[in-house]
Amino acid sequence: MSEPRFYVTAPIPDPGLPMLRAAGSVEMPDVAPDPAALRRACESGDYDVIIAQVRNPFDADLLRTARIRGISNFAVGYDNIDVAAATANAVMVGNTPDVLTDATADIAVLLMLAVGRRAVEADTFVRTGHFSGWRPDMFLGRDISGATLGLAGFGRIGRATARRALGFGMRVLFSPRPPGDRHVGDDELGEFAGRVRQVGWAELVGSSDYLSLHVPLTAETRHLVNAEVLRAMKSTAVLINTARGPVVDEDALVAALKAGEIAGAGLDVYEHEPQLAAGLAEVPNTVLLPHIGSATVSVRAEMARLCAENAIAMARGVVPPHPVNPEAWRS
Numbered sequence: 001m002s003e004p005r006f007y008v009t010a011p012i013p014d015p016g017l018p019m020l021r022a023a024g025s026v027e028m029p030d031v032a033p034d035p036a037a038l039r040r041a042c043e044s045g046d047y048d049v050i051i052a053q054v055r056n057p058f059d060a061d062l063l064r065t066a067r068i069r070g071i072s073n074f075a076v077g078y079d080n081i082d083v084a085a086a087t088a089n090a091v092m093v094g095n096t097p098d099v100l101t102d103a104t105a106d107i108a109v110l111l112m113l114a115v116g117r118r119a120v121e122a123d124t125f126v127r128t129g130h131f132s133g134w135r136p137d138m139f140l141g142r143d144i145s146g147a148t149l150g151l152a153g154f155g156r157i158g159r160a161t162a163r164r165a166l167g168f169g170m171r172v173l174f175s176p177r178p179p180g181d182r183h184v185g186d187d188e189l190g191e192f193a194g195r196v197r198q199v200g201w202a203e204l205v206g207s208s209d210y211l212s213l214h215v216p217l218t219a220e221t222r223h224l225v226n227a228e229v230l231r232a233m234k235s236t237a238v239l240i241n242t243a244r245g246p247v248v249d250e251d252a253l254v255a256a257l258k259a260g261e262i263a264g265a266g267l268d269v270y271e272h273e274p275q276l277a278a279g280l281a282e283v284p285n286t287v288l289l290p291h292i293g294s295a296t297v298s299v300r301a302e303m304a305r306l307c308a309e310n311a312i313a314m315a316r317g318v319v320p321p322h323p324v325n326p327e328a329w330r331s
């Protein structure tokens, strides 16, 4: 068998690159490829597997002419890839689940606390020399304990967020597949049976003090949170998004925040990342992070390891440890 050939669109942490280099040849452009350069790399026939980032789009057009065996995405989410087109063109896709679940749930909770307790505003207040002593009316925020957390999506990260929220004494509601319904029985709930309550999407939206999004970006979840949903939320509620930006209509969110239809938002992801919707940066009751859900040293190292394992397996013609579309090679 010839030596595996990898194309890495952006450097990944150790042990990812050394693993790839030990298994085959690695091409990594100095400048991250734009869509045209990515397409040229995919159709060149020079590479077996592309090691990709969430900002690298693989659409049906690119996949039709691609001469690659696989795409190893450095992420659990894979909405940057048209998976149906990948499958139709016998391109296997791999991702990096589980290892980033806790870190991303931590960021969801961090955003809840930061918005609810006004941590960023208060930090700026101290740094800019405005703190002149304790006052009973200074930076009054919203309770976390006793508040109702609504989870849109109850998969790995939704559940890890529930675990943390229960520790804070929150009441936890969830909708597993919003806006639709799918009943989750006690056997599937496992450790959460009797501790969290499943509700429909409308009830989740209307009764949450913190509404936190944990669904993948798909055709069904694009703009799941739109102007109508924002209007149906409590005026005291806070929206948290660590899932994907386009799950929220960001222009509608800015309008809702300005109009006081909801009280605040904590965002790690953006509809047109890295651009922000007009006015978002100026709304005071928001905390905005630069897509750092999985950004800890150890988690990124584990993601790099999984990503390299997936890539090496695919280059050798073996189904990877974490396939998104194992059916891609069945025919």
Ligand code: NAP
Pocket (backbone or CB within 6 Å): 076, 077, 078, 097, 098, 100, 101, 104, 152, 153, 154, 155, 156, 157, 158, 176, 177, 178, 179, 182, 214, 215, 216, 217, 218, 220, 221, 242, 243, 244, 268, 269, 291, 292, 293, 294
């Ligand atoms: P997961 O375990 O697959 O959970 C996804 C949840 O969404 C499940 O409840 C699932 O329902 C539901 N769902 C699936 N397809 C849906 C659809 N079409 N419409 C509505 N609901 C749907 O995924 P995860 O590991 O928790 O990750 C969730 C997302 O978080 C990822 O896709 C990614 O976009 C995002 N993420 C972001 C960061 C960050 O850095 N901010 C880090 C990691 C992940 P079923 O159980 O019925 O399938």
Ligand code: GLV
Pocket (backbone or CB within 6 Å): 054, 074, 075, 076, 077, 078, 100, 293, 294
């Ligand atoms: C990050 O956004 C991921 O999907 O892993």
